[in-house]
Amino acid sequence: MEVHRIPQGQYVDAVRWLPMPSTVALSLCDADTGLSTLEISVLQDPDQEGQAPWMETHASWELNSRTTAMKTSSNQSNIAIALTSETGSLSVFLVDAMNPFLDSPPLVLERLHKFLPSALDIQKDTLQCVTVGSDGKINLVHAGQSGLHGDCLHDNHGVLSYSAVCWASPTEFVSAGQGTGIQWWDSRRPGGAVAQSPAKWAGADGVGMIHAVDVHPSRKHLCVVGGSGGTVLAWDLRRQNELFTLAGKGGKGGSSTIAEGEVWNVKLDPALQGGGQGESGKIPPVLMCSEDGILAIIESGVATELAVEVCAINSFDVDLELGTEIVCALEHESVLYVKRPS
């Protein structure tokens, strides 16, 4: 396994793979000038002894404000890069997959959220976005060539705050946040959440917070979340009243304490989902990154560290093709590039 730090000289707000070989979208913020930019960069890996990989900027676009979350997706003709900003707006860049340049302004929807919107997800093919915020709003946004059209699916006026969201199917998604458990939504049933997990779990101080959620691509009923105190939990829609602790304090047998800080991101490992899924009761391997600088994989209760950094790993993304390459945004103004043996 290779681990490389690639300094950027700017704070990395978000980093995502694009559906093209070795290409990432980076949202950077220059601390000296206060300018935020979106960059499409190509990761150059010389594959030679003693030569470190570097990033080559392919295209860039100046953003109006800092990015709070970024997701990427694609349909037949375009690659979509969706960003939510500090000012509560959603921007979607539609990029030609053959010719990935940032030469036309993004589609923008202003004032979607009052307080910092916390998270978004974008669907493949339809490019429908769902944004959630700590103001308690859930918005569904349709992205088309004509622009963005938003619908507020739910608004609890800040009684509950959302901080993570993930599509499960074209109409269903999972949200999580502060003071809520994990909630399962169906856009065809706007009254409220269809199902809800308990809001608390064992070992959390007071109420645990959730920072990230991921849904299994083929077993839709299964999702994993990452939150405070090094916690990684799994929730099965078929057993709604239970939260299964994969890592963190207070878990019964079969969980491990790999990290103690906040778990900023979790993802069901796409590299190991291919063939042998094993028995259906088993929870597949989960990748996680944490405030105390750990990038790890948790499999059947055993956590293996992929990288240990001196600073926080704020987010990570796994490449879409083989799932062997991981890029992480580090607190110390760098990108961490991890290449696993395929």
Next chain:
Amino acid sequence: MPNLSGARELVPYAKPSSSAGEDGVVVHTVHHSVAGSPRVLVSWGPGNTLCVSYLAQGGGGEGDQDVVMNPRFGDENAGNGKVVEVKLGKKDDRPPAEKRALAYSSVQAFAFLQNQKLMMLQHDGGPSRTVTSDWWQTVLDFSQTISGTLGPSFGPPGSATDFSGFSSKEVQESSTPKIEKAIWDLVEIFYVDKNAASWLPERLVDWLASYDVVLSSATLYTKLTKLQQKLIILRFPEDDQEYWDGIASALAVGWLDIVVSLLRMHGSYQHDQIDNRNVENGLVETVAVLISKMPRLRPSLPAGAPGQAFNFKPEFSKAWEKWRSQVAKLDGSTYWGECNHRETLRGLKKLLKVLLGSIEDLLMATSHWMELLVAHLLHVQPFSKVSEGLAGYAVKCVESKGDTGMNESSLTNDPFQELILAILSDDTEVVVAECTRIFDPWLMAHVMELLTAKSKYAQTLLKEERYNLGGISLEELNRLFYAQVLASHQLTWQLAPVYLSFCPRQGLGMLEALLLRQPVTTSDRLALKVLEVCRLYDLGAVATSVNRIVGVHHWKHGRKGAGIAWLQRAKDDRRLAAVADELLESVSLGMSGSQIETLQQLEGLVDLLGSELHSTQGLTFLHRYRDFKTGLHSMKESRKQDPDPQKLAEKGRHAADSLLQLLKPQVTPQRFWLPLLRDAVELSEWPEQALLGVHETHVLLSRLQELSLAKARGDLEGIDSRDLSRQSLERIRLALARNLGRAFLQE
């Protein structure tokens, strides 16, 4: 910057543009509505920024008085306030991003070294507090790691390949070494590396080769770089005096590879010349061969470099004597008479003189005093041991270079002279003072480790706790200082705790202050990062207040769930109780349709508030109240949809039970009795049967009685007495009395 040069006069900053000027001053225009007379506010911004704000009179009546007060400010109608950000202190030529990168990369090495030190002290059994004899090796590893982060290593201008190929010129110009690295390495040689003592002259030769360029603007490096450019166009360089001067200079400071490759560029090597200039070429080649065989007292030489390395002193001394005699023999050779090229003759003779250690020629061949010192050590006294007399030589070199009239004022031409002299002469006080004067806190915080690596004197000097510094040592002072610099930037504040945690006296206090100063309400992520630091350093009290600050902020801005979650992390029962009261207030006020919706939303919250917080009366109550309200609601719903009397009665019964639970003593605050009793009226008017039994109705009636008594006594806490009008009390009493009758009949 507006300067207050009188009690009443205010001079605006000369350049009132709203963008950053060349000198980094930013002027913002602000709109405000602060009433009262104009005011000037001065406050610290991030880092070394000072914010000076001038708020002209706000609100409606601005204008006249403003103009009287200060005409130059008053005529600006665009905004009625201005904030000037002034960056204090000297300007820094290094880009901030680079500085941050240095801070990121050095923190790990620093923390590692400190932990090693702690382990060592624990292992030794503590009280002596002295470092062990091989500690310097650990520091040497640290020093080399840090030196690596300060930039790549450099050689002298154009090592052999550059002079033959002239290729990497551009690369060189873009990246010259930093003076910090030069000083760092020099301190390492004298304060850390014990092995350096045995081959000190050669260490200094290497050091000079790497850092000659940064010593001043007129060094051999510049001279040779100029020569390098000139040689491109010269076919016969030997006709040029500069060629010979350059070779002599390079030879004086021991850059033998350059000397040899320059000599081989001599015109006599060219094919069409070799026949006529046979003897001349022979002499040049002999000198080149002699030079490439020069014995050097050092463990090794880089591969392919001219010279012969000797690690063992007697061997070296024998080889050197032999080589010296060869040089002297060549000097007295008869072939010189047959050399027809005068410049070559003179130039080669000069080279031999340099090799034979002629003071006069060494002085001529060098320009900086440090170069002279190195030349002296290399050609006159290659056996000298460290310390012995080195400082004396150095001072002599400075003096002889000063006499040439090149330096009018040594400080302006050579700002590092004092510092380098102090390092050479082991004068730690001056080293510390000069470093503080010249370099930023980064170097000061880290160089302390090198200074105290093996020198007992420096250890006492730097680790002694001083009364005039508030009881802290110089070492701690410099760490605190650097930590403050780190703390002032939003991207580096997380590094400061590492340094503060190794400040025994004031570190913890400053860390707490630093954490509490973070703008945690701006983002939860930042708050969580602050809490992570609290967790690492066991700062429970700070964590609690951060949690409380964020919780109250969320609550105040209507994010109730988030507010409760954070307050629960703070374990702030008092505020949670207040929150619970407020929640209840929002439920019990009015019976509008939206209330049901609110109730549903609150359901999650009450779940969150949880049942384990029984200590807080408000929460227990809210929990039960939630049960009661949901019961009441589901009863009404089923009356509309499913008129099965059996089920309906069950639900009604359930609601009544919940109500009675609520009205048990010590459960519900008195001020909520009235809304509960109103709900009871609803239950008592149940058409099918009496839901409340005789005993239960008595309980309700007695609560009602207590309320009216309290009203009569006038000690109704938190209740508006208008709510408790005679009429409403009577209505409830009547309903309950009717229910009592029904209950009697039913029983």
